[in-house]
Every structure is written in structure tokens, then in C-alpha cells.
Amino acid sequence: MSQPSPEVYERGKGMDAHNEVMREIRSRKDRTYDPHEPTRVWMDEDNTPDGVKQSLTIILNTGGCRWARAGGCTMCGYVAESVEGGSVAHEALMDQIQVCLDHEAEQLDDGETAELIKIYTSGSFLDEREVGAETRAAIGETFSDRERIVVESLPDFVEREKLEDFTSQGLETDVAIGLETATDRVRHDCVNKYFDFSDFEDACAEAGAVGAGVKAYLLMKPPFLSESEAVEDMKSSIRRCADVDHCHTVSMNPTNVQRYTMVDELYFNGGYRPPWLWSVADVLESTADVDAIVVSDPVGHGSDRGAHNCGECDDLVQKAIKDFDLRQDPTVFSQVSCECEGTWDVVIEEETSYSMPLAR
Amino acid sequence: MTDYFEVHGRDGAARLAELRLTDPVTTPALVDSVVEDAGSLWAAEQEVPEGSDDVLTVLPHRSFPAGTDERVQESFSVDSPELDAPTASVVTSETAAETGADAYILSNAQGFVGHAAAFREAIIEAKDRLPADTALYLSGVATPRNVSTLVYAGVDLFDAKLARVRGREGMYLTTESEYFLEDLEELPCTCAACQTPRSEFTRADCAEHNVNALRAELATVRRRVRDGRLRDYIEGQARHDQWLTAAFREFDQQYGYLEERTPLVRNSELAAASSDTIRRVEIQRFADRVTSRYRNRFDNPLVLVPCSATKPYSESQSHGQFHDAVQFRAHLASMTSPIGVVPSELELTYPAQHYDSVVTGRWSEDEKGFVASVLQRYLERNDYPRVVAHVPEHGYRDICERVEKEVDVPFEYTVEDHPTTTDSIANLMSTLQGELKYSKRERQHNTIAALADYQFGDGAGDQLFADVDVEMTSRYPKLQVWNGEGEQLATMVPQYGVLSFTLEGARVWSESDAPTKRVEIDNFAPHGSVLAPGVVDADDDIRTGDEVVVEGPKAFAVGRAEMFGSEMAESTRGVAVEVRHVEEK
Numbered sequence: 001m002s003q004p005s006p007e008v009y010e011r012g013k014g015m016d017a018h019n020e021v022m023r024e025i026r027s028r029k030d031r032t033y034d035p036h037e038p039t040r041v042w043m044d045e046d047n048t049p050d051g052v053k054q055s056l057t058i059i060l061n062t063g064g065c066r067w068a069r070a071g072g073c074t075m076c077g078y079v080a081e082s083v084e085g086g087s088v089a090h091e092a093l094m095d096q097i098q099v100c101l102d103h104e105a106e107q108l109d110d111g112e113t114a115e116l117i118k119i120y121t122s123g124s125f126l127d128e129r130e131v132g133a134e135t136r137a138a139i140g141e142t143f144s145d146r147e148r149i150v151v152e153s154l155p156d157f158v159e160r161e162k163l164e165d166f167t168s169q170g171l172e173t174d175v176a177i178g179l180e181t182a183t184d185r186v187r188h189d190c191v192n193k194y195f196d197f198s199d200f201e202d203a204c205a206e207a208g209a210v211g212a213g214v215k216a217y218l219l220m221k222p223p224f225l226s227e228s229e230a231v232e233d234m235k236s237s238i239r240r241c242a243d244v245d246h247c248h249t250v251s252m253n254p255t256n257v258q259r260y261t262m263v264d265e266l267y268f269n270g271g272y273r274p275p276w277l278w279s280v281a282d283v284l285e286s287t288a289d290v291d292a293i294v295v296s297d298p299v300g301h302g303s304d305r306g307a308h309n310c311g312e313c314d315d316l317v318q319k320a321i322k323d324f325d326l327r328q329d330p331t332v333f334s335q336v337s338c339e340c341e342g343t344w345d346v347v348i349e350e351e352t353s354y355s356m357p358l359a360r
Numbered sequence: 361m362t363d364y365f366e367v368h369g370r371d372g373a374a375r376l377a378e379l380r381l382t383d384p385v386t387t388p389a390l391v392d393s394v395v396e397d398a399g400s401l402w403a404a405e406q407e408v409p410e411g412s413d414d415v416l417t418v419l420p421h422r423s424f425p426a427g428t429d430e431r432v433q434e435s436f437s438v439d440s441p442e443l444d445a446p447t448a449s450v451v452t453s454e455t456a457a458e459t460g461a462d463a464y465i466l467s468n469a470q471g472f473v474g475h476a477a478a479f480r481e482a483i484i485e486a487k488d489r490l491p492a493d494t495a496l497y498l499s500g501v502a503t504p505r506n507v508s509t510l511v512y513a514g515v516d517l518f519d520a521k522l523a524r525v526r527g528r529e530g531m532y533l534t535t536e537s538e539y540f541l542e543d544l545e546e547l548p549c550t551c552a553a554c555q556t557p558r559s560e561f562t563r564a565d566c567a568e569h570n571v572n573a574l575r576a577e578l579a580t581v582r583r584r585v586r587d588g589r590l591r592d593y594i595e596g597q598a599r600h601d602q603w604l605t606a607a608f609r610e611f612d613q614q615y616g617y618l619e620e621r622t623p624l625v626r627n628s629e630l631a632a633a634s635s636d637t638i639r640r641v642e643i644q645r646f647a648d649r650v651t652s653r654y655r656n657r658f659d660n661p662l663v664l665v666p667c668s669a670t671k672p673y674s675e676s677q678s679h680g681q682f683h684d685a686v687q688f689r690a691h692l693a694s695m696t697s698p699i700g701v702v703p704s705e706l707e708l709t710y711p712a713q714h715y716d717s718v719v720t721g722r723w724s725e726d727e728k729g730f731v732a733s734v735l736q737r738y739l740e741r742n743d744y745p746r747v748v749a750h751v752p753e754h755g756y757r758d759i760c761e762r763v764e765k766e767v768d769v770p771f772e773y774t775v776e777d778h779p780t781t782t783d784s785i786a787n788l789m790s791t792l793q794g795e796l797k798y799s800k801r802e803r804q805h806n807t808i809a810a811l812a813d814y815q816f817g818d819g820a821g822d823q824l825f826a827d828v829d830v831e832m833t834s835r836y837p838k839l840q841v842w843n844g845e846g847e848q849l850a851t852m853v854p855q856y857g858v859l860s861f862t863l864e865g866a867r868v869w870s871e872s873d874a875p876t877k878r879v880e881i882d883n884f885a886p887h888g889s890v891l892a893p894g895v896v897d898a899d900d901d902i903r904t905g906d907e908v909v910v911e912g913p914k915a916f917a918v919g920r921a922e923m924f925g926s927e928m929a930e931s932t933r934g935v936a937v938e939v940r941h942v943e944e945k
Contacts, residue, residue, distance in 0.1 A: 186403065354421060
């Protein structure tokens, strides 16, 4: 058990301020959402421990993240995609699943289904206040004919009994945990996420106990870090995650600037730039030797609000990253180059948190 | 409290100073090579560095970038350790507070550099929150084009981070623009980097050129600050970017900040070459003092004449002719853009004999409006039996006609064609027919009183010199003031047109009803100069160049202020007052 210390006190103060400010920022939006529609659904290909698979990704609208209602993470705007009033009833959630199945059927040939199902909620699928036991079991049953399922959750809610709803259906089961960084200090103070790396380790052990695995989600370049600090944080985080048993995949994703977030406030006022795609490439390349699948999916790449380079080479570098995701071959990065790599070098060398961003 | 930064010279808010490292750095300057960053506390715990006299150590920091909510800034604020070495603290303009460091870095600079109003607001707020004798450092924002305006606003330290990044982005920076390197057929520079043939010139060379250009511009700026002529430069240089022009105009509208930092007198020329000159402190201050402190003591008519290019006016050919026509039968005042109205007693007073303007005979509405408002206020404050406007058409005459409608005293016009034509001069002579001459003694006495009004406040001329039996010795422009008992009180300094007191004069001043500017010092007798740490307190309205009384338990002295009042009270380094005379108690 942790002892009270000035450090903890400071952390509490910082968290209070972050939450107060984030609540205020979030309160500026007033959109509400239909509880019978998922937030988003799409088809893709994903690299899994069993190879590259056809995937159906579902962002379930469950009423959103409880932590976000308290204030929440400084970069996360997904709470915008929640329903009014909080929770969503079982029937409504099952309606959302049906919309997703219909989407899948439309996209694929007759009789074909995705082998991999990924369910995110912008919160915790395993939190029973978001998704009740009845719904969880029903969803497990719905997808029992697939190979693998990934469900998103904070580490607190990872319990073997809940995972057994999926493993008992013969599904390879993974929990996607938004760890953001292995560095507690950065996770607490820059991201404003309350748990510790040790909680993540515990969740991995809990999942492993029932044969499930963990996919760690990392965030490259939270606010307040310079480009080089962000890169170093990711390199060490990937290594630390890969060293944890049952964490077989790391998804390392650059921050994109979402509306109604603290990051957006900084961005708007000239105090934030999303990471360079070169930084993403550098991290993937230098950690290619770890014993885990490491992937990245830069959202909004090439745009001002997403990870970007100079505008000339963004698509090329993004393509290399996607290629790396599927093949895990670091040599893909030696095949892309651009004059702006020289700019990135100077930024890495010279940008400090008191002179950032040095380039737009 | 700083041991490692010392301000040696001031030009408005700009400062020439020394970062006192083992190898001292004269600032404003780039400090890349002498800065050591102890690291960000956002990323990791950081050890308190030992520091070293060789470098400026940036203390462990939690930097708040532009846009960070103040509540977040407050809750994550860090305590800065005090090191026995040169240090810099990272703060923002919004929540800056003294930490004991020698320099302060504003981590929100990226948010306000480039935005005139926000820039003005941030700099003034930071200066207000931080000790006057510490350095202000903006990291990652300086370019050859903007750095002079940044210095003008009061920034001391810079680095070449942005110049290098821009170079690698293929942007070729100059003091007047930024170019896409690929668009340049030839390189508009001859620095070492630009010796590379155009065809072989890379982005790395471009980055090197950018740094060279930035370094050269800072050298120019330092020269300008030394000469007291940065403002003249800014009025031209800032024209190359709209936000920079807007920025110095924003500061003009924040009169108090610049006024406090602008010296009362200078020995250098003041170039009145742009429409913005009217709004600079020196011009506004002169106009303000002429219309709120100065008082005419002559009973004669007023003759308004045009200014002359030669300074002081009385040494010009045209004014020689006016003088011969007037023959001490009227009080002369010159109308001029951009100064306004210069009564003859103040023709030596800075900047009346120091400015040089661009003469085309075309007056802008701004100039007319300004001179008219000064003339109107002047005539509302001073009663004359008659006003003779011996001024040419265009501008001057328009202004007089405008003011004539607003004041009680009627204007008589005496110029045909040009003020120095035989007819005009004859008109002027005959217009004054029958007016009585004033004596040389009256003229000299009024000059001294006018200077005292201007320098020390409304009524000071009478409060200081009415009760004593004043004698004048030596010739204008070097008048000396003596009391009736053979003791000298003051001398008129012809270079700046101000009075400087003797010890006896300072005593008269100190005991008079005229507002006295006082510097209270510790228990010592100063010889030569009073250093800032010796100052216990100083009046807020003291400006650099002001005459001040220095007093402490051990001494009574008089001298000239080398910094402004609040800076004397706050500073721990530097010369506060150059003492002229001292008496030990």
C-alpha cells in the first residue's frame, strides 16, 4: 500500500486541476447521440499473434467513460460520443451490435465473416456500469463463431470471471488496455490517467490466468512533453510492456488533436503540435527487436491535428508504418526518406518543453 | 536577486547587459552555447544540478506551453532550488513569480510571438511579475526579422533554435523577409555560409545562414541600444512584418510601460522619419510637459515661427532673421512636427535640439492634428495679449487657423509667401511696433525657471528660484544660477537643456515645495556612484537621466539617475545614481 507523501499530495492537486479544467472544456459541447447506433464501425486487417486477420472494429456507445465524466484524460474527446444521461440499456446495446453485423454483411461476400472482433467503448467494456453481465454474455455468444475477440477496458475491471464469457466460447480473448505510457509520472501528470503501471501488470496476470492476453495501447506525445521526450517515453514504454507476461501486442498511437480536450486548448493557443510521423517510425524501428507485436495506426495522419511530417512525405511514411504493422519488418523504414527528416533531426535535438513547438 | 546578470545600459525597455559567466556574454544575445537544461519534471524526476559559473543552468522545470489553463499551472508549479551559480527558471507570463533565478524563460512564448496584442500583454505582465534586474529569455522564437522588436519590448536572451529549424525547412531568413530557398536565384547575403555556390547550397547551409543573420542582427541591435537609437531603427525595421509594426504600436499605446523605461535625456539624434514618431515617449513626454508643466513668464506677445533644420533653432539663419525682427519684443515659440510647440527657453531641451525630421512641406493629418492639439493646450494654459503667427502656408497656417477658432486670443498673420522674404520680415517688425523689450536678465531668469518647470513639475520654477536672489553668470547656453550669497545652485547643461544642481541647489530643491525626486540609501557615503544594493528606497517617478537627491544616515548628495525608480528599489546589481556632489553627515 502506498504511503501518503508530498509527491502523492502534489499528484492529487494536479489531478484536481486537470479534472476541473477538463470538465469545463467538455461542458462546452452539447451534442447527444442515439443509443441504438454504435459510435463507429469499420472493417480492416489486423496483425494478431496468429497472423494477419480480417477484423470488424466496433466502437460501442455505452454512455461513455466514467473517468471522463470526472474530467478525464487530457487528450481524449471520445466522451463527446456518449449518450445523454449515462447508461445504455441492454436492448439498445444489442441493437448497436446488430447494426455492426449488418455493416459487416454489407462489406463482405455472402457467408464470409471477420475472424477478429474488436470492441471499444471509449471507456471500459468490462465495467458493468457500462456493459452489464447480461449484455456481455450475449455479445460473447453472438461472436462465438469467430476466432478472436478484443475488448477494451481499464485495468481495474479486468477479472477472470468476466473474461470467461469469451474464453468459454472458444474465443481467443484479448483485453485492450489504454496504458498510454509505462511511465507513471507521465501517465498521471500529462495524461491525467489515474492508475499505475503495476495495475497494468496485475491486469495482465489476471487475463493470463484464464488464457486471455493483453494488448497495450500507448499514447505518443501527450501534452507537456517535447518531441524527444515523447519518443524516449515510447521507446522505454514499449520495452517495459513487452516484458510483461501475457502482453503480446503493443499498439503505439500518436496523439491526434480532438475537440473539447486540453490538448485542443494547447493546440489552439500555439502550445501543441502532434508528433512527427518520423518519430513514430523511429520508435517502431528501434523497438522492432522486442518480443511482442508492435503496431501503430496514426489517426488523421498528414493533417495538422494528426501526426504529420512536412506534407510531402506523410502518405509515404504512413504506408511504411502500415506495412510494418503487418510484417514487423523494420527495413521498411529505410526505404522512405524526405528532406524534412533533417528538420525532424533538429527538432529532436533542440526542442525543449519551454520552446515547443519548434515547427508546425 | 541576481549575481550573474547586470544591466549596463537602457534604451527604453531594451537593455544592454552582461550575463556574468566565466566568459561573460553581452546581451541581448544568443545563448544556445552557454545554456544547460537540467530537464523537464513532466518527463521524469530530475536531480538538482550543481550548476557552474561557465553556463546558465535551466533549473528543473515543468514548462507550461501556450494555452495551459492557469489552474493547471498553479497546481503543478515547482519550487526552484537556489543555486550558487547562474540559473534560469521556466515560468509563463501568466503565473511568473520570483524564484531567485538570474533569468526567466517564458514557456508560453510560442503562443504570443506573432500576435501583437498578446505579445504586448505577455511581456508587460511578465515584467510586472519578475524582478527588474533579471534577464528575460524567449526560447525558440527569434528570427533575424523579429529579434529587434523582441529586444525593443524588453527581451534579453534568445537562441537560434527556430532559425535552425526554419533553415532545415528550406526557409531562408533575412532581416526583411523569409524566402523559400528554392525560389532564390541568388543568395541575398554574403555571410560565411553564403559563400557556398548557389548550386551546392543545402538546407544545412541555409540553417547556418539563418543563424549568422540572426547573430548579425543582434549585433546591430546592441549597437543601437548603446547609441540610444533602437526606436529609430524599429520604426523602419518593424515595417517588414505586419505583426511587428502592430507590436511596437501596441507598446506605444501602453504608454506607462515605455515611459517608465525611457530616459529623460539622450545625447544622440532622434530621427523623426515615420508617422509613428509622434507616438514615441520622448515626443509625447515633451508635449505633455510643455502643456502641463511649463509656464510662460513673459508679458509680451507670442510670435509663432516655423522650426528650422538647424538645431538649436536660434543658430539657424531663418531664426536669426526672426530674432532681428522681433528684437526681444515678443516671446518666440517654434511650431514643429513632430514635437509640437517649443518655447524658446526649451530649445535646447531633449529632444528639441536632437530630433531630425523628414522635410517635404507636406503635412499629414496626424501631424497637423497633433501640433494643433499641443498649440491649443499651450494657449489655454498660457495667456498672451496677442499671438502673431509668422508662419508659411501649408501645414503651419492650417494649424494656426484651426487653433485660432478654439482659443480667445486672436491671431495676426504676418507672412507673405515665405517667412524670410523681405516683406514678411518687415511685416513682423511693424506688427510689433510699440511693444516693449524684455531685458536679458528677464530672459535668462525665465529660461532657468522654464527648465525647472519642465524638469521638476508645474510651478517648480517659482518654488525653486523665486525666493532666492538669483544671479546669472556665464553666457547662454551655459547659464549658472547663484544665490545672493555667492553660492552656486545650478548649471544649465547645454547638451540636453536641463539643470544640474550643486549641493546647495539640491538643498534648496529638497526644502522647497517643488516635488523632489529622492533616493534613500543605506548607512554609507557614496563617492562616484550609488550601486543598486545600497538603495533602500526610491521614488517611483524617477526616470533615467533625472536629477535626484540622494540621502541616507551618513550622507546628503545630488546626482543623476542611471535607472528608473522602481528598478533602483528592486535591483541588486548595477549603478543606480551617478553622484555629482556629496556631503558626509
